[in-house]
Structure formats: structure tokens, C-alpha cells
Amino acid sequence: MATEITVGMAGAAGDGLDRTGDTLARTAARLGLHLFTYNSYQSLIRGGHTWLRLRLSEEKVDNHGDHLNVLVALNQDGIERHAREVEAGGAIIFNGSKLHCDPSLVPEGVALVALPVTEITAKLGKLPPVMQNTAALGALLHLMGFDVEVAAEILSETFKKKGQEVIDQNVGVLRAGHEYAAAHAQPLGQRWKFSRKRRPVVTGNQMIALGAVAGGCKFYSAYPMSPASFILHWLAAHSEQCGVLVKQAEDELAVVNLAIGAGHAGVRAMCATSGGGFALMTEAIGMAGMIETPVVVVNVQRGGPSTGIPTKTEQGDLNQAFGASQGDYPRVIVAVKDALDCFHATVEAFNLAETFQLPVILISDLLLGEHRSTVDPEAIPSKVPIERGEWVTELAPEASLNGGYKRYALTPSGVSPRARPGRAGMIYVSGTDDHDEKGILISDEHTNPAIRRKMHEKRMRKMDGVRARLKPPVLEGPAAAEVTLIGWGSTWSVIQEAADQLTRSGLKTNQLHFKYIHPFHGAEAKAILKGCKRTIVVENNFTGQFARHLRAESGFSVDHVLTRYDGEPFEPAYIVRRVKDFVAGKPADLRVEDHEAREMAYHYIRIHLQERARPARLQRANGGKYGEPVWEVELVNRADGRAEGTLVIGMDTGSMYGLQLPGVETGARAVAAQR
Amino acid sequence: MATAELTLQSLEGDVHPDWCPGCGDFGVLKSLKEAILELGIPPHKVLVVSGIGCSSNLPGFIHAYGVHSLHGRALPVATGAALANHDLHVVAVGGDGDGFGIGMGHFIHAMRRNLNLTYIVMDNEIYGLTTGQASPTTTEGHKTKSTPRGNVEKPVQPLALALASGATYVARGFSGEQKHLTKLVAGAIAHKGFSLIDVFSPCVTFNKVNTYPWFKERVYKLEDEAYDSTDLMAALQKSFEFGKRLPIGLLYQTQKPTYEDTEPALSKGPLVEQPVGLDPKTLAALLAETT
Numbered sequence: 001m002a003t004e005i006t007v008g009m010a011g012a013a014g015d016g017l018d019r020t021g022d023t024l025a026r027t028a029a030r031l032g033l034h035l036f037t038y039n040s041y042q043s044l045i046r047g048g049h050t051w052l053r054l055r056l057s058e059e060k061v062d063n064h065g066d067h068l069n070v071l072v073a074l075n076q077d078g079i080e081r082h083a084r085e086v087e088a089g090g091a092i093i094f095n096g097s098k099l100h101c102d103p104s105l106v107p108e109g110v111a112l113v114a115l116p117v118t119e120i121t122a123k124l125g126k127l128p129p130v131m132q133n134t135a136a137l138g139a140l141l142h143l144m145g146f147d148v149e150v151a152a153e154i155l156s157e158t159f160k161k162k163g164q165e166v167i168d169q170n171v172g173v174l175r176a177g178h179e180y181a182a183a184h185a186q187p188l189g190q191r192w193k194f195s196r197k198r199r200p201v202v203t204g205n206q207m208i209a210l211g212a213v214a215g216g217c218k219f220y221s222a223y224p225m226s227p228a229s230f231i232l233h234w235l236a237a238h239s240e241q242c243g244v245l246v247k248q249a250e251d252e253l254a255v256v257n258l259a260i261g262a263g264h265a266g267v268r269a270m271c272a273t274s275g276g277g278f279a280l281m282t283e284a285i286g287m288a289g290m291i292e293t294p295v296v297v298v299n300v301q302r303g304g305p306s307t308g309i310p311t312k313t314e315q316g317d318l319n320q321a322f323g324a325s326q327g328d329y330p331r332v333i334v335a336v337k338d339a340l341d342c343f344h345a346t347v348e349a350f351n352l353a354e355t356f357q358l359p360v361i362l363i364s365d366l367l368l369g370e371h372r373s374t375v376d377p378e379a380i381p382s383k384v385p386i387e388r389g390e391w392v393t394e395l396a397p398e399a400s401l402n403g404g405y406k407r408y409a410l411t412p413s414g415v416s417p418r419a420r421p422g423r424a425g426m427i428y429v430s431g432t433d434d435h436d437e438k439g440i441l442i443s444d445e446h447t448n449p450a451i452r453r454k455m456h457e458k459r460m461r462k463m464d465g466v467r468a469r470l471k472p473p474v475l476e477g478p479a480a481a482e483v484t485l486i487g488w489g490s491t492w493s494v495i496q497e498a499a500d501q502l503t504r505s506g507l508k509t510n511q512l513h514f515k516y517i518h519p520f521h522g523a524e525a526k527a528i529l530k531g532c533k534r535t536i537v538v539e540n541n542f543t544g545q546f547a548r549h550l551r552a553e554s555g556f557s558v559d560h561v562l563t564r565y566d567g568e569p570f571e572p573a574y575i576v577r578r579v580k581d582f583v584a585g586k587p588a589d590l591r592v593e594d595h596e597a598r599e600m601a602y603h604y605i606r607i608h609l610q611e612r613a614r615p616a617r618l619q620r621a622n623g624g625k626y627g628e629p630v631w632e633v634e635l636v637n638r639a640d641g642r643a644e645g646t647l648v649i650g651m652d653t654g655s656m657y658g659l660q661l662p663g664v665e666t667g668a669r670a671v672a673a674q675r
Numbered sequence: 676m677a678t679a680e681l682t683l684q685s686l687e688g689d690v691h692p693d694w695c696p697g698c699g700d701f702g703v704l705k706s707l708k709e710a711i712l713e714l715g716i717p718p719h720k721v722l723v724v725s726g727i728g729c730s731s732n733l734p735g736f737i738h739a740y741g742v743h744s745l746h747g748r749a750l751p752v753a754t755g756a757a758l759a760n761h762d763l764h765v766v767a768v769g770g771d772g773d774g775f776g777i778g779m780g781h782f783i784h785a786m787r788r789n790l791n792l793t794y795i796v797m798d799n800e801i802y803g804l805t806t807g808q809a810s811p812t813t814t815e816g817h818k819t820k821s822t823p824r825g826n827v828e829k830p831v832q833p834l835a836l837a838l839a840s841g842a843t844y845v846a847r848g849f850s851g852e853q854k855h856l857t858k859l860v861a862g863a864i865a866h867k868g869f870s871l872i873d874v875f876s877p878c879v880t881f882n883k884v885n886t887y888p889w890f891k892e893r894v895y896k897l898e899d900e901a902y903d904s905t906d907l908m909a910a911l912q913k914s915f916e917f918g919k920r921l922p923i924g925l926l927y928q929t930q931k932p933t934y935e936d937t938e939p940a941l942s943k944g945p946l947v948e949q950p951v952g953l954d955p956k957t958l959a960a961l962l963a964e965t966t
Contacts, residue, residue, distance in 0.1 A: 029966060200965035210961060216951030218940075219759055241957060243949055245758055245940035250784040254751040257744070261724070261755020264742060265763070266947045269755065287745050382958040386951055420947065421740035421756070422763050424719045429688070429734045429741035432727070440689050441735060441743075 003190050004057035005144055006067045008085070010078025013048050016130035017074060020137055021052045023158070025201050027141070027151040028056045029374050032195030037372040038064035040312075040568070049077060049602075056144075058193060062338045062373055062493030066573040069188065070143060072136045073099065076638060080614045081602075086110045089188060093139050093181075095132040102641075113139055113185050120176040124169055131173050138177025145187045147194075148178045200375055204342040204368035204490075205230040207375070208298060211346030212270050213242040216386045217296075219262035219269040221247045221255045226310050227366040228272040228300040252277035256284040256297060264293045264430065266420040268350050272298035275317045276307070278324070285359045286325025289459070291430040292408065292416065294353035294389075296346070298362045300369040303567045312567025313366035315489055315540040318517065318549060321361050330356065330414075330462045333518035335363040335489035340375045342368070345515070347384045352469070354389040356415060356462045363517070365540070367569045368490035390417040395425045406437040410454055414461030463519050470516045472524040475532075477510030478503060483579060484532035486558060487539065488514040488546050491570060495538055498575035505576070507583065514546070522553035529556045536560045536582060538575060591651045594618050597631040600654065601647050605635065608659055613637055613644035620651070628652040635659075683708055686718060688736040699876030699887075700730045700797050702850030707766070707795070708737060710861035722763045724753040726773035729804045730797035730876065733768050747777030750785040750794065757792045760947040761935045764793075764864055771798040775811040775831045782833075786840035786869050788934045793863045793870045796833065797850075799878035800885045807881035817884050833873045834914035834926055838907060844870035845910065845927040849894050850877070851887050852923060859925065868933050875921070890921065897924030904928055 007024065011017045021037060028035050039052045053064045069090040073079040079101050083092055088109030094101060096114030106112060117132045134155070141148050155170045202210075209231045212220065222232040236246045245262075249255045255271045262269040273281065278299045288295045301317045303309030321333050332352050336345045342364065349360040395405055407428035409416040416437075419426035433443035434452050442448040442455075475484070477499050487495045492513045502509035512528060514520075529535055535558040537547040544561035551557050560582045564570055581588070592600070601615035613635040624630045629651045635644040648657040686708040694700050711721060721739035725731035727746035734741030740763075744752045753767040774782050774796045785794070801819065802808040808821035811831040818825050837845045844866040848856035856874060863870035875890050902924075903909055910927035935941050943949055953961075 026966065198966045200962045202965050206965070214953045214958070218946045218949060218951065219755070221755070238961065240939045241960075242953070243940060243943075245938060245946055247758065249751065250780050253748065254754075254781055254784065257748040257751035258755035258758075260744075261742070261752035261757075262759035262946075263755070264752070265722070265756040265759035267759045268951065269759070283745055284748065287748075291742065291744075377962055380958070380962065382953045382955040384952070420760075421722050422720060422760055422947075424717065427719055427738055427740055429723075429743060431735070431743040432745055433743065438689060441732075444693070 002057050002059035003192055004055065004059075004061070005069045005188070005190055006053060006055045006065055007070045007072060007140065008068050008082055009052040009054070009072045009074065010082050011050055011074030012077070013050050015050070015074045016133050017050050017052055020133040021054060023151055023154050024054055024137060024140070025372055026154050027146060028054075029199045029201045030150050030154070030196070031146060031192070032197040032199070033058060033192070034060045034199070034374045035201065035372070036061045036064055038367070038569070039371065049081065051082070060374070063497060063569070064571065065497075066571050070140060072140060074133060074136070075099065080105065080638070091143050091185070091188065093136045093143070095136070098132070111185060113143070113181055115139055115177060115180055120180050121173050124172045124176070127169065127173065131170070134170055134173040135177030138174040138179075139181035139185070142178050142181035143185060143188050145190055145192060148175065200377055200380075201372050202339050202375055203230065203370055203372050204336065204339050204364050205300065205370065206234055207339045207342035208272070208336075208346050208362070208364065209234040210380070211343035212296070212350070213238070213244060214343070214382065214384050215347035215350040216268045217244055217270050217350065218267040219245050219247075219259060221249055221258040221269070221271045223249055223252050223255050223273065223277060225274045225277045227302055227369045228274050228277070228298065230370065231272045231298065231300075252280035253284070256281035256295070259295050259297075260284055260288050260293050263288070263295045264291070264421070268294070268354065270296040270298065270350075272300060274300050274302050275304045275320060278317065278320060282324035283326075285331065285361070286327060286329055287432050288359040289325070289329025289331055290432050290434070292357040292459070293430070294350075294357055295359050296349045296353055296362060297359060298364060301363065301365040303565075309567045311366070313540060313569050314565065314567065315365055315491070316542070316545065316565075317363065318541070318545040321363060322518065322549070324361070328456070328460065330358045330459050330466075331518065332356075332358065332360040332466055333363065333516075334360065335515055335517050336368060337489060337492035337513065337515060338368065339373050340379055341515070343380055351385060351387040352466060355387050356466055357389065357418065358462060363489060365490050390415060392417045392419045392426060393423065404438070407439045408435060408437050408455065408458070410437055410458050413465055414458045415465065467519040470519065470521070472521040473512055473514050473528070475510050475512055475528060478508050479510070481508040481510040481533065483507060483509040483534045483536060483583070484512055484529070485509060485575070485579070486512045486514070486535060486537045486546075486550070488517065491538055491540065494570045494572055495575065497572040498570075498579070501572055501576050502579060507580070509579070517549070520549070520553040522555075525550060526554040526556045529554070529558075534559050534583070536562050536579060538562045538570065540564055540569065592631060592649060592654050594631070597633055597649050600649055600656070601633045601635065604647055604656055604659065609635070609644060612639075615647070624648075624650045624655070625657060626650060626653055626655070630657065681712055681715070681718070683712060686711060686738045688734075688738055690735050692736045693732065694729060695880050697879040698729070699799060699850035699874070699878070700733065702853040702856060703730070703795060703797050703874055703876055704733055704736055706848070706853055706857040706860045709857040710864055711739070713857070713861045714864055716764055716864070720762070720764055722753075722756055722765050724749050724756065724765065724767045726769040726778060727804070728770035728773045728802075729878075730768065730770040731773055747773055747781070749773065750778060750781040753792055754785055754788070754790055757790055758935070758938070758941070758946065760945045761791065761941060762945050766864065767792060767794045769796060770803070771796060771800065771812045772802045772810045775833055779811070779831075783836060783840045786837055786842040786871065789841055789843055789868045789931055791867055791869070791933045791935055793860075793866075793872070795860065795863070795872045795874060797876040798833070798873050799876050799882055800830070801878050801882040803878045803881050814884065830917075832914060832917070833871070835911060837871045838911050838914055838927055841869070842871045843868035843929050843931050844925075846870070846872045846925045847923045848872050848874040849890055849923050850874055851891055852894065855896065855923065862925065866928065868931060875923070893919060893921040894923050895920055897922050897926065
């Protein structure tokens, strides 16, 4: 087993947690480790609760795993929420000058490192509060057995523009934290083999942007929308360096039409958005299909429907991708699986779009788009295949005799060589009405069913060419498995890890992953799945959109659909538990779990008690209004631990029955609201 | 073909216009052709982009590159094409419903950018292709199929919006004054920056209020009066004149840097001519940012 460790950092938005996490990630990456970071943040600029996990490993990791070895708590809330999750052998680091840790929250075998930040940094002068993070980082490096010099080097680079004084202060605080921990705490005992190979730490969004540039994208348009905005930010920041024109537009209607206009004029064009923006783009995506203009449209999915859960992940836009636009038209839908795949799939998307003159929809999601992982630099080449498709630059004499250039020539492949507007001799008009070979409309006054049929067939024929190019799915993992897990998009890694865990526990499990959603390898999928014993689709949505697609395209119905739709990504252990339940014939238990009751309590505390309380003990009881069992969540005051009341939450419905304040029997909620 | 002499006839498209006899759009089409002739622009250097509607059928009726796009989306498609190849003369055309109804957002924002493109709106104060519903410029009280008790909404003032949004060439034409319109169109295409021409282009089938005689009675030419088309405030005041008298002509013109002038990615020439891909040095620099 590869040595690995998972660090959780908890704080409020605005606590500088991102910067600290970034320094740690880059330290690990420079030491030659792999990593994956997962940030469950909220849509708040300041405040709220932010929970960043970094999984650092000697081997490639593409999900945040199941463990928590070290908690770095930047505020009291962070300690209270996460202390109990730390595993034995681990540690909790916090600023002892400011925060306290109730011993009842600390699991056995977990070390407490209460850094006296004020004291150990006294000689460094007056420090901004976020410097406590750097002290904690220093202590963390000692506990993990990391070289403090690597982090010092990164901090020096980070603050280079701010001058030597700021560098000295930051590095000084880092060393102070490190020295204090070295004097007061034992390292956790990981035996690392540091290869010191420097690896880029990237997000999926970044890799889509980089893949676009490498793949010859010259035009990018966007409207700000989480979680796709970073593609805009990255490309805007590197526009001149990479020779890409980046245009923010007034809405997604404009965005996609800009890209199509640019594509029509002859450059490689891309736009990206999330589900809501994609919904606005759909009519134009159909136009791209009709006028045969290449365009790459990226949908970085977030939780829907409507505004949904803007900062949480989901794979809920598959139906929308299929449903995009009216009528039938050729298009390709590709789902990316990890950061490296984001690079290569984007390159491929452009090649497919231009070779076949159609829209390509690239589906990513928040988890993959925003979270960081390491990639091997040699896996990212500067020279990638750029296939611009068939073009006409000069008109052959026989073409002139034949009535001139035919933009939509009816060809066996369905692909009609393009001409670039601006070139002499090939003037044509592209119409969104259906048209003949020259582009002349056959719609309104002189509708022509025969030409319509052949033109429609020509367009759709392009899909045969696309299908022939795409690699069909293959089973990964042991043959003759008891269980086959089926997934698409960003779940590839977590499913792979869950399958390994299941196999090790005695239940042989493999994976069938789908990258190409449309055109779909229906026959190939069926041939594989017919030979599988128990088939389970795993996907991050409510209805099992992919399972339905698989059934529609292959005629194969899977045995179970393992879904998750709370906004959180899958963890390997979560999949393992649910798979074992399926195998045991155990029905899904949708009751509110204890950690969920605690999570709900935080919400109601924020609404009714202005953050002054925290959930303490939980117990089950009977007597909910709907005849259901309930969770009684005891609330205690954060400062002095005195009772603040009890929250009653229905276990089946999740209904908040009320907040019983100390000494008040009924009407508790009304009273609470008055306080 | 490029060397063939340019004539009005050579600018005819593959199909004859399917507009109703007497439609105002014929005049606009003729003016556009005349303007291209006058300016001596080879037709393959012209890209005409339209939306959907009667007037948006225009690209098919002229010998130039064209995109007959979606309802309301002529301007963003034209913008994308203009940014991708700023050697092209991009002319967006369409109706009042297309531009000021479903496409209104794009209208305002395209003008803010001062892109080097021309937008000609064939404004007939009605939805014609869908057989006569109230449009954004339908006058108050006008009874249409969708407003049987008379339109209660204020009509949009496109010229005022254009002036307020940063268009650098703002004009109004009348297809009943076709030669006058040609001058405006030629001026618009020659202008460096965003040019708007709102053209009174009567719908002879579905608008029985704003007819040729109705316009003829009211229009007057700005150039016949002492009018300074470089004065923005005077232009704004004029732009609201919509009643017994309707001004036509060049309302406002100014020279400002175009979007293309200020976009660094275009400093090395048209995007479409630039090399594609990444060189190893740039890639190494980009990756170094992430370690």
C-alpha cells in the first residue's frame, strides 16, 4: 500500500484557507507526491463554513478518499464540527491562543497540538490574523514528516512581489509553527518515499482551458457562472500569451452565438457554462447542427434544478445534454473523467467538431472542474493532433459548371467541405431553415420533402463517421467479477477505488466506464454487460439518468442504480457500503443519519440562535407529528457549554418539529424567534 | 469571379425575394447592394448575418456570404464572425421584433462594444412573418391580432437607445426614400465602429397604420435643416421626435476606437489568419505556474 495521509482544513470563507491549502498542495507536489483536494465550500464570500480536504499520496489519487488523519481548525466551529472525524493516530492542530478544544470531542489516540500562536510569533511583530494558518502549516509539516524548506521556498515565491519583509514574516511564522511542533509533538509516523518529481497541481477547468489552447482554440466566450467561471478567468489571464480572444458577453444566448459566429468565420471556438447557462444555449446548439458549424460547448455541472445548489456537485445534466434543442441533429457528447482527460478530451472535442462540422458538448462537473489534483507533466504535450477537417480553397472548374460551390454538398460521409467566408468564388448562405446543397432554403414557401429527406440523412450520416472513431468502453478490473460498477464522467476514479476495496473484501468487482455518451456504443455495451453477474450504475443524480440512457441505447437494464444527490461527491467507502447493501438485498435506508441530523442542526442554529450554539448529544426518540421516530439534538452554548435547547428532527421526513428551549415546553419556535 | 465587374445584377442572390409585392424591404435590399457597389467592396468580403423574420430572409437575396441565424441572434453571430475575421465587412440585418424584442439585450450590448459592424433594422412596427402581432415598435393604440383593444405599451425608441449605449453611427432611413437610404448605408459600412440604421420599412400586408403615405406625410430629412450630427445631446433630443414629424438621416456620428482596435489578441491581424496551438516554451511556462 502506498503511504498516504488526508488533511482536513476547516474555517470560514475569508480565513485564507485556500491559500494555505494551496501551499500545502504544492509542497506535496514538489516532494513528488500525488494529491487530490476537495473543498466543500458555500456560496459566500466571507463567513460560512469551509471544509477543505487534501489527500496526499505516493500514488495517483483522483478522489478525496474515506479518511481524515489531521484536522487543521482555523476557527472554533471547525474544531466542533470535525474533531470527532479524526482517526486514531492522527492529530488536531489549532491556534491555542484563540481557540479551545473540548476533550469530549477528541477521539482516542488523536493528538492535540494547541499552537500558542501569539507567543511563538511574538518576535515577528504584529501579524494579520490569517498568519495563524501559516503557523499551523508549519506544525503540520512536522507531523507529516515533510521538508519545511520546500514550503518556505513556495512562500518566498508566493510573496515575491510583496517584498522581502513579507517573505521573512511568512517564512518566520512557518518556522515558528514547525519548531513548536517539533519540540512538543511526535511525527505521525508516515514513511514517505519522496521522489521530488515536480508535478503540476491543476483543476479540471484549468486543463480544459489548457487543452483548448493546445488544441488550437482561438475564441472563447462566456458569461460568469459557477463552477465554470475559472475557465474564463484562466483564459482571460492568458489570452495574449496563448493568442486566444476571450469575450465575456451579456448572457449565455450571446455567448454561444458568438462562438458559433466565430466558428462559422473559421476559427476554433469554445464556450463554457453550467446547467442554467447551458439551458439558454440549447437553441443555438441546434443551429450549429443545422448550419454545420463546429463549436465546443462545455457544461461544468452543478446541482440542479433551477439555481439548485450552486457550489455543490452533481451529474444531473445528462438529460439536458440530450434534450438540447428541438429536432434531430448530429452532435457529440463527451464526459470527461479526470483532470488529464480534461486536456485530451478538449483537444479531441475540437477535432471532432471540425472534422464533422457539428457541436460537441463536453460534460464536466464541479468536483472535477474545481478540485485540484496532480498530473504528470510529460502527459501534457505541446503538440497535439489538430485536424481541421475538409476545406475548399479554390473552386474546381467542374464545380462552377455544376452551379458553383455547394456548401452542403450531399456526400457519402455526410461531410461537405467548408469554405471560409472572405474567400473569393465560394459565396454561400447558411440557413437555419432547412436548405438544399447550396444552402438555398427549402422551408417556407417551397417546402421540398425529397430534399429535406436527403439533407437530413446527410447530416445524421456524420454520426457514423464519429462513431467509427470513438473507442468503445472496456471492463477495468478483474474478469468474472461478482459485481460490475458502471459509471460515466468524473466518478471513474472513485468507482475504481471502491471496486478495489470490494475486491479486497472478497467481493470481486470491476468497472465499466463510459466517456462517450453520444454517439453511444450500445451494442458493445450490451455485449459486455450480458456477461456480467450483477450490474450497478453509480451516478451523482436522483433519477439515474445514465442508467436510463444505457437502457434506451442498448436495451440493457441494470440490476441496481446507486445514486447520490445531496451535493456531495461519492467516497469509495460510501459506494462500498451501498453495494454491499444491494448484494445483501437490504433496501435503501433514506432516514436522516446522525451526521445529517447534526448538519441540519447547524442550519437551524444559524437561523434561530445566531451561531451561539452548537449541537452536542443526539438521541433517538418516538413521537413525531407524522408518526415517525425523531432525532433529539441537544444544543449547547459555544462559549460556556450551558444548555441552549433541543432540536427535534423527523427521521423519515427530515421535518424540523421544533426547538425546545430550556424550561419551555411548548411554542418553542415562536419563543426562539423572539429572542 | 473576383475580377468580374461588379454590377447591381451581379449582386443578386441565388433566389428572388419572397417578400410581398410593395414590401419596404425591397428598398433596403437595393440600398445595401448600391452601397456595396458604391464602396467597391468585393462581395466575398461581405458577410450578411440575419435573425428570423421576413426581413431576415435578406441574406439569401444578395450575392455575399451570409448566415440566416436564429430569431434575435443576428448580432451575437455577427459579433463572433467579426471578431474572428475583422477583414470582413459584417452587416447584420433583421426586423424590429428580431432586434428590439427577442434580441434587445444583444442590441444594447453590441453597441456598448463599438464593434466595427453595421446593423440595419427593417422596422415595420409589426410582426409580419407571424401574420401581424404587436411588435416592440408598434405605436400606442394600434390594434393588431395580439392587441385587439389597441396596444397599451410604449414603443421602443431604438435611436435613443443606440445613442445612450455607445453606437458611433446612428441613422434612420425610410425605404420610400431609397436613394437617401443608400447614402446612409454606404456611410454606415464605411464608418469605423458600430453603425445602426433604423429603417422605416412598411409592411403592406399586416400594418395598415404605418403605411407609405403615413410615413411620407411625416418624414423630413435632417440634412435639410440646420442640424449638427456630431452633437450627442442634440441627437438624443431628436431621437425622441416621433409624432407628426419623423426625422430621417444621419442623427449622430463620432469616431472612437473600435473593439477590434483595443483587443490585444487582434493586434497580430485577423484571428482566422493566426497560428493555432501551443509551442513548448509557452506550455512549460504555463505548467510552471502550477507547481
